[in-house]
Amino acid sequence: MTSQITTMDSVNIQPHIHSSEFDLDEAVQAVEQTMLNVINSDIDVLRDASRHIIGSGGKRIRPKMVLYSYIATGGKNIEYALPPAAAIELVHTASVVHDDINDHGVVRRGRPSVNAIWGRTFALLTGDFLFTKVYELMAPYGDLNIIFANAATALVEGETLQAVAVKNNNLSSEVYYKIIALKTAELFRAGAMLGAKLSDAPEEYVEALAQYGYNIGMAFQIVDDILDVIGDEAQLGKTAKLDKEQGKGFTSIQDNDVMDNVKRKLMEGDRLAQARFQAEQFVEWGISAISILPDSFAKNALISLAKLVVERQF
Amino acid sequence: MTSQITTMDSVNIQPHIHSSEFDLDEAVQAVEQTMLNVINSDIDVLRDASRHIIGSGGKRIRPKMVLYSYIATGGKNIEYALPPAAAIELVHTASVVHDDINDHGVVRRGRPSVNAIWGRTFALLTGDFLFTKVYELMAPYGDLNIIFANAATALVEGETLQAVAVKNNNLSSEVYYKIIALKTAELFRAGAMLGAKLSDAPEEYVEALAQYGYNIGMAFQIVDDILDVIGDEAQLGKTAKLDKEQGKGFTSIQDNDVMDNVKRKLMEGDRLAQARFQAEQFVEWGISAISILPDSFAKNALISLAKLVVERQF
Numbered sequence: 084m085t086s087q088i089t090t091m092d093s094v095n096i097q098p099h100i101h102s103s104e105f106d107l108d109e110a111v112q113a114v115e116q117t118m119l120n121v122i123n124s125d126i127d128v129l130r131d132a133s134r135h136i137i138g139s140g141g142k143r144i145r146p147k148m149v150l151y152s153y154i155a156t157g158g159k160n161i162e163y164a165l166p167p168a169a170a171i172e173l174v175h176t177a178s179v180v181h182d183d184i185n186d187h188g189v190v191r192r193g194r195p196s197v198n199a200i201w202g203r204t205f206a207l208l209t210g211d212f213l214f215t216k217v218y219e220l221m222a223p224y225g226d227l228n229i230i231f232a233n234a235a236t237a238l239v240e241g242e243t244l245q246a247v248a249v250k251n252n253n254l255s256s257e258v259y260y261k262i263i264a265l266k267t268a269e270l271f272r273a274g275a276m277l278g279a280k281l282s283d284a285p286e287e288y289v290e291a292l293a294q295y296g297y298n299i300g301m302a303f304q305i306v307d308d309i310l311d312v313i314g315d316e317a318q319l320g321k322t323a324k325l326d327k328e329q330g331k332g333f334t335s336i337q338d339n340d341v342m343d344n345v346k347r348k349l350m351e352g353d354r355l356a357q358a359r360f361q362a363e364q365f366v367e368w369g370i371s372a373i374s375i376l377p378d379s380f381a382k383n384a385l386i387s388l389a390k391l392v393v394e395r396q397f
Numbered sequence: 398m399t400s401q402i403t404t405m406d407s408v409n410i411q412p413h414i415h416s417s418e419f420d421l422d423e424a425v426q427a428v429e430q431t432m433l434n435v436i437n438s439d440i441d442v443l444r445d446a447s448r449h450i451i452g453s454g455g456k457r458i459r460p461k462m463v464l465y466s467y468i469a470t471g472g473k474n475i476e477y478a479l480p481p482a483a484a485i486e487l488v489h490t491a492s493v494v495h496d497d498i499n500d501h502g503v504v505r506r507g508r509p510s511v512n513a514i515w516g517r518t519f520a521l522l523t524g525d526f527l528f529t530k531v532y533e534l535m536a537p538y539g540d541l542n543i544i545f546a547n548a549a550t551a552l553v554e555g556e557t558l559q560a561v562a563v564k565n566n567n568l569s570s571e572v573y574y575k576i577i578a579l580k581t582a583e584l585f586r587a588g589a590m591l592g593a594k595l596s597d598a599p600e601e602y603v604e605a606l607a608q609y610g611y612n613i614g615m616a617f618q619i620v621d622d623i624l625d626v627i628g629d630e631a632q633l634g635k636t637a638k639l640d641k642e643q644g645k646g647f648t649s650i651q652d653n654d655v656m657d658n659v660k661r662k663l664m665e666g667d668r669l670a671q672a673r674f675q676a677e678q679f680v681e682w683g684i685s686a687i688s689i690l691p692d693s694f695a696k697n698a699l700i701s702l703a704k705l706v707v708e709r710q711f
Contacts, residue, residue, distance in 0.1 A: 218546035232532035
């Protein structure tokens with residue numbers, strides 16, 4: 084943890100890392116530091132709660148998508164890609180903090196949720212704080228803010244559509260796919276696109292990576308929902324049971340089945356296998372979309388990331 | 398209400414209004430339309446709840462500050478100032494929606510609050526949605542996003558500091574002034590600065606308007622807190638009693654007095670008069686800061702706006 088005061092310069096004080104001497108893990112570590120720098124605040128609870136949720140980890144798949152796409156399309160100055168990579172993770176983190184308020188989630192990533200420790204009022208404000216820090220990080224990036232803003236709006240719209248469906252206890256397959264497209268795939272799409280835009284890649288590469296991001300996002304959310312249903316709480320590190328009880332996630336593919344029967348039905352039938360097949364299909368489409376990119380270790384990293392999405396057990 | 402689908406173009410389809418043929422009310426009306434256009438969504442609850450809170454009015458003092466400052470420093474193309482003017486009101490509106498969740502406020506601007514009608518989950522998401530729409534509106538404005546981001550962060554920090562003080566039942570005058578500076582004056586400052594920046598005003602005008610905005614913001618919040626304490630619920634159009642019971646706002650000036658006694662003590666003593674004097678002082682400083690601006694009807698409008706802040710009864 085840094086104790087340094089955050090200034091607008093904080094986004095520019097990262098160590099110089101050039102992709103010629105490039106280490107993927109090092110770049111992802113630099114994203115962590117960028118996040119920690121920007122969320123510094125002299126309001127203790129905002130700083131502490133932000134550090135808590137950021138420090139509890141997460142897969143960092145969204146910033147990886149920005150960084151790998153940037154390098155795979157010829158980006159040379161990792162430093163330039165760090166603030167957008169950090170910003171996209173902060174959008175996700177803010178939504179996670181607010182989601183745990185709405186779902187009464189008490190465990191997140193194997194730790195108590197922000198609302199479990201600091202209460203709902205401060206959790207709400209911490210989420211808002213993280214959203215404002217996204218603005219700060221993205222302020223120097225001009226038109227890329229439009230891509231970012233649209234993805235952030237889609238995220239909130241997807242969460243809202245999900246809450247409506249849960250409230251009405253009516254979640255068709257069609258609505259399920261709309262929800263996961265909005266709440267997850269659009270942000271993945273934005274991340275992969277941003278990487279390409281940051282390297283001034285030709286339009287066909289930008290479009291290829293947008294397709295890649297969208298499809299991997301769809302796959303990611305389907306797998307997440309499968310794991311929510313079959314996983315036990317310890318393995319998932321979050322309150323899977325609550326998600327299920329509230330009829331969220333994978334229940335979609337069950338259409339209007341009674342929520343309590345979801346898990347049993349899934350394990351009995353072949354719906355689980357169908358959902359996994361669907362996720363694998365999305366991954367295949369995603370990987371196929373970037374076949375036009377020149378071969379590179381970063382392109383390989385994008386392919387590995389895509390495969391990891393369907394192979395992961397947590 | 399428009400039923401038109403929101404696109405990124407929506408910010409650019411305002412009618413042309415030039416300050417040569419300029420009408421202040423017309424400009425403020427155009428801000429309303431800019432807000433309504435941008436919050437259109439095909440997710441019903443987000444659109445309806447946003448329309449509800451925007452349609453319930455408000456004094457629009459923040460967008461007025463942007464517009465009047467823009468014109469007073471030579472800005473000619475009102476259309477260009479509309480999205481930032483709308484964005485600053487949406488930041489405020491988002492914070493109001495979230496504030497009502499945390500305070501269990503059920504009345505806002507004489508209407509039921511968003512959480513009272515749609516519940517806390519959708520109110521939280523509506524606030525988030527409005528925040529993302531701020532990004533969208535501001536995306537084309539480059540470096541001005543830094544001013545905006547810092548003011549939005551200050552707002553959340555101020556709200557948080559207030560919640561901490563309320564929780565600890567310990568609100569010194571010093572902390573009170575820090576809270577109102579962060580949660581109110583910084584956004585007013587940003588609004589007045591933005592107007593000058595948008596017109597490419599010389600640095601001394603930018604700084605003068607920043608001072609103006611800050612001081613008027615301080616005055617505004619002090620008067621708001623006075624009215625919260627002395628006003629009845631109907632007149633204020635919001636849940637004044639709740640604010641008082643939770644020890645917010647004007648209680649600051651009471652230091653650690655027991656909350657239940659605030660109103661009585663205020664009406665007995667001369668503290669109310671002291672607070673009003675303080676607010677008038679801030680207004681005087683604010684008006685004095687813009688004395689260097691050339692005379693114009695827009696400068697007069699800024700002065701009138703400042704005076705209205707201390708004269709208002711609601």
